[in-house]
Amino acid sequence: MGKPTGFMDYDRKVSRAEEPASRIKHFNEFHQHLSREEQQLQGARCMECGVPFCQSGMMLCGMASGCPLHNLVPEWNDLVYTGNWEQAYERLKKTNNFPEFTARVCPALCEAACTCGLNGEPVSTKENEYAIIENAYEKGYAAPKPPKQRTGKKVAVIGSGPSGLAAADQLNKRGHTVTVYERSDRIGGLLMYGIPNMKLEKDIVQRKVKIMEEEGVTFLTGIDVGKDIKPSQLLKEYDRIILACGASNPRDLNAPGRDAKGIYFAVDFLTANTKSLLDSNFTDGKYVETKGKNVIIIGGGDTGNDCVGTSIRHGCKSVTQIEMMPKAPDQRAEDNPWPEWPKICKTDYGQEEAIALYGHDPRIYESTVKEFIKDKNGNLKAVKIVKLKQEKDPKTGRMNMKEIPDTEQILDADIVLIAAGFLGSQKYITDAFKVELNARTNVKTEDGKYKTNADKIFVTGDMHRGQSLVVWAIREGREAAREVDESLMGYTNVSPQ
CATH class of the missing domain: 3.50.50.60 (FAD/NAD(P)-binding domain)
Structure with missing residues (x-):
């Protein structure tokens, strides 16, 4: 613990948002972030408490308390304070494939469970995460790192949202050859088209996709699996398939006059x-x-x-x-x-x-x-x-x-x-892959598992758990990748957390 009295010495400070009257004139991100020096003082506020609820990710009364990814929050908060930015990045990346996304769009479950927040203001963990990842890009720590060896196994990931990307990233790092299929014209799924540019600028998504490409992941856009290509064809070409197509059925409101234009x-x-x-x-x-x-x-x-x-x-x-x-x-x-x-x-x-x-x-x-x-x-x-x-x-x-x-x-x-939410998987995809559904029309698996009833077919993300947060999607992708790896190799060293 770098500064035992940090939570008393320094007040919580976060990035300053552009005034509404100004920011509504554009579609860009609108926060002015703290300097590195100011951010380090925010890292000093972390108490490194004996029971860090911030990283627990436990379910309390049906709600998540702390980070579902079990991010090593106290560790990299302290590393931020001491100025060890590269090591902070390495600890952050151990549990989170995409801190550049979560630092922008996550509701910060970690901060809601922060011990400092019990009697005061929580540590600005989300802002620290942003500073770590953006510094890593600036200094070159986040440069591509292709795997040194390949296993000879091939995996197809259907869907390029946060869960599909997390699964692809984990399996590629393991050495498997991964191809991601996306029916849209750009990679990113929810990250690209479901979240507005002022919350997550799309060059941030493309920046990470480019790194994944340089690390060996193949991305194919404009291909609607189940329509443009049959599952039987993919099963001949790939050893395993992961469905990561999201909960894509919007909930309707069938009131009189629903057919009105507009x-x-x-x-x-x-x-x-x-x-x-x-x-x-x-x-x-x-x-x-x-x-x-x-x-x-x-x-x-x-x-x-x-x-x-x-x-x-x-x-x-x-x-x-x-x-x-x-x-x-x-x-x-x-x-x-x-x-x-x-x-x-x-x-x-x-x-x-x-x-x-x-x-x-x-x-x-x-x-x-x-x-x-x-x-x-x-x-x-x-x-x-x-x-x-x-x-x-x-x-x-x-x-x-x-x-x-x-x-x-x-x-x-x-x-x-x-904007009334979503109702599970799209039927043409689940029918094409012949996977069973549960009562919520999500793809059915055993509890805590990702293997479907169909041979060699796995599922992850919103298609598996229903509409949820980006951070949960990343966790699902990581856990699904571990299960896929074990099914391919007979053992696994892919970390789920």
């Missing part, structure tokens, strides 16, 4: 926006135009917030988020103690921008859309929403949301974006 799934909205930005800086017009329009977003999660920020950047007239659940408390409730994940209200960048621009929080809680209202030409012109309340089902004991009579309200709406 209703889109959030994933399609965000994908079109980023693709148009990358292809032409929006000059091709191949995105959903929100300029001067009233936008309603159904869903209060991260994806809904991304839709808020994207709509504002295009100059929408108004933006409203409809959220079924009640507003979470601003502070931890007594029945939600540390080190559980804090179930508190989070105001993210998009909502901050809406508040700055329109003068109020865009979220309406405990409500849902009851009807989509069309004009005579079939275009969306408004939505009817209704208030909800929680009621306990006397038979099951579960809490359900019930409509409150006579609480309907009409809101002007030119565009509706449905």
Whole structure:
């Protein structure tokens, strides 16, 4: 422990965000990070406590407490403080294939479980992680390191999101020959098209993909496995196949008027926006135009917030988020103690921008859309929403949301974006590979395993566990890679953590 009193000597300090009025004028990342010297003082705040909940990744009351990757947080926090940046990078990379992604988009489960946060402000671990990985690129520590030997085994990974990339990276480092198939035109999956550029600039994704290519991973884009190429063909060419296609079925809202023109799934909205930005800086017009329009977003999660920020950047007239659940408390409730994940209200960048621009929080809680209202030409012109309340089902004991009579309200709406989550794997892929599904339409495996019922076929990521965080996707990819390696070699030295 470099500085025993560091958590008392230094206040928590994080990067400064560009003001909303300025950042809504562009689609770039908008944080000004601390200097190396300032960041080292933040590393000094780590207590290196005897039980580091930050790296535990345990489940408490159905929620993760600490990092699911079991990142060696106290170790590299201390190395940051002492200025041993290269060693900090080596310790960080032992458990995390892609700190350049998690340092930008992870909700920082490590910080929520930080002991310093029990009676004060947690260590700025996410910012330290960012500093470590960006310094590594700057100094050349993160340069390609191809494996010295090859095993002669070939593995195909279907899907290039964070889980597929993590599995590919681990297996390639082991010496297997890995090919990643991606149906889109760019590698990255969720990282490329599901997360807006202002949260994760796409040259950061491409930077890592280029390194993986130089280390020997082959990437093939524009190939929709199950349609463009049959699984039987892949099984002849590869020793093992990993399905990492995500939970790609968006949850719909089948209210009257659903066929109105102007209703889109959030994933399609965000994908079109980023693709148009990358292809032409929006000059091709191949995105959903929100300029001067009233936008309603159904869903209060991260994806809904991304839709808020994207709509504002295009100059929408108004933006409203409809959220079924009640507003979470601003502070931890007594029945939600540390080190559980804090179930508190989070105001993210998009909502901050809406508040700055329109003068109020865009979220309406405990409500849902009851009807989509069309004009005579079939275009969306408004939505009817209704208030909800929680009621306990006397038979099951579960809490359900019930409509409150006579609480309907009409809101002007030119565009509706449905950001209500996802419902598991896409049927054409699971049918093509003949894999069994569970009750949630995710691919079925034994508990804690990644092998499917189909011979030589494994699964990982959201396709396996359902919609989740990037950090969980990376963990799944690492664990699946270990299981695949053991099935190929009879033993494994691939680290799952």
